Amino acid sequence: REKPVVLCRINIYFCDSLQGGVNDEITLTAYIIIALLEIPLPVTHSVVRNALFCLETAAHETENHVYTKALLAYAFALAGKEEKRKALLNSLETEAVKKDGSVHWQRPGKEPEVDLPYYRYRAPSAEVEMTAYVLLAHLTTQPAPSQEELSFASLIAKWISGQQNPNGGFSSTQ
DSSP states (O other), X not given: OEEEEEETTEEEEEEGGGOOSOOSHHHHHHHHHHHHHHTTOOTTSHHHHHHHHHHHHHHHHXXXXXHHHHHHHHHHHHTTOHHHHHHHHHHHHHTOEEETTEEEOOOTTOOOOOOOTTOOOOOOHHHHXXXXXXXXXXXXXXXXXXXXXXXXXXXXXXXXXXXXXXXXXXXXOO
């Protein structure tokens, strides 16, 4: 089902079943700007420019959910806003779960995983998705990512690959 949403004074129609971990205008704006920048629509395009201004304001003014920060970091990486990308990645690193030589992000207040014999825990799709956006934000930079960023990115990739099911896919198409 489609419904109109006003994003920085831009009417966009979307299917709300495609939203990921958070349901708010900032997250949705970041998601749409990512899609537009991946087309690639230039940063100078009025829709992109206005939406990026909205996201920059939101990134400073509010305490954002981990999922939203991951999307914002990738959106700013695609837009070439290196300072904002780095600030969000630094903030995200403080919230990272570092375990078994890998790094990932999870929803706040999540119950700890139970270690059971013969059972391999797989994270919910929204957690795989937000961790993947953080990985993309680390790797999307000009010039190329530093050796330090590549090393950290490999720890993220290790966790993501560990979430694959026996057929090589993930728990969701998201």
